[in-house]
Amino acid sequence: MIELSVVIIAKNEQHNIVDCIKSCQFAKEIIVIDDYSTDDTVKIATELGAKVTQRALAGDWGGQQTFAIKQASYDWIFLIDADERVSPELEQQIKDMVTANEQIAYWVHRQNKFHHNKATHGVLRPDFVCRLMPKKGSYVEGFVHPQIITPYPSKKLSAYLYHYTYDNWEQYFNKFNKYTTLSAEKYRKNNKKCGFFKDIVLRPFWAFIKMYLIQGGFLDGKMGWILSVNHYFYTMNKYVKLYYLYKSNGKL
Known part of the structure; x- marks a missing residue:
């Protein structure tokens, strides 16, 4: 030891x-x-x-x-x-x-x-x-x-x-929800800007392309597609949550 x-x-x-x-x-x-x-x-x-x-x-x-x-x-x-x-x-x-x-x-x-x-x-x-x-x-x-x-x-x-x-998909999506919420709260605390078109429409597309094409997700077949699409929604969801945190406070 x-x-x-x-x-x-x-x-x-x-x-x-x-x-x-x-x-x-x-x-x-x-x-x-x-x-x-x-x-x-x-x-x-x-x-x-x-x-x-x-x-x-x-x-x-x-x-x-x-x-x-x-x-x-x-x-x-x-x-x-x-x-x-x-x-x-x-x-x-x-x-x-x-x-x-x-x-x-x-x-x-x-x-x-x-x-x-x-x-x-x-x-x-x-x-x-x-x-x-x-x-x-x-x-x-x-x-x-x-x-x-x-x-x-x-x-x-x-x-x-x-x-x-x-361990399973239930755990995956529980973390998905938890981490998108924490990310949104962190971004709000740091006063990160959030625009609907830039961050909710365009940014998730880039996240998918990065994971599926640039980082080689396509090499993992069906699982690579599923995880890359989920990464699209992960990115979108954290900015949706941030957008509505600002909106609920009258900042948008």
Whole structure:
């Protein structure tokens, strides 16, 4: 085990938390900040040796992760979501980087998976996310897609972090609704402009073209088409919600 604090933000993740924690048990400390789960997330995490603290998320993902980072006992931290898993290859790379102790923020190669659905392009194409870094001076800001802030130069690791995005279509569309609402609220808070023709008519078309053609969604056959069309509606819906937030306040 290495002197590393793994940080997990969770709410009602009993179906995910076991595999997530077990993939990180090479670290001396695993911290779970739980948003008052109503299932067995806390019980399971505690039984697996994690340090669990309950704290309301209140829509502020960045604030929750920053709070979690402050609880870490070790100089190095690794951020992971409950629906993610560290591969054996990534485990070894993390061990090597922490042992080397160079003051660098590492981006890991995340492979996105939709249970029972094969897609490796477009919306579910692999991406890089900043997750491993020294604790000192590191924090997170933002609501829907938070940004990790560190004072360190960055470097990419090659091994995969597996991200099990959705278990079923019901979960997919629940997240769809939640994230479009949070995005709209974030845009309003930042006073982002919203025009009906530009953002509700044209922008979704560009979102579809980007995912289906430019990012290669068409290579994933039927699933690529479905996910790209859904990305069209995702983009449209967050701007529809923003448009009517402004309209309800008499700003349009």
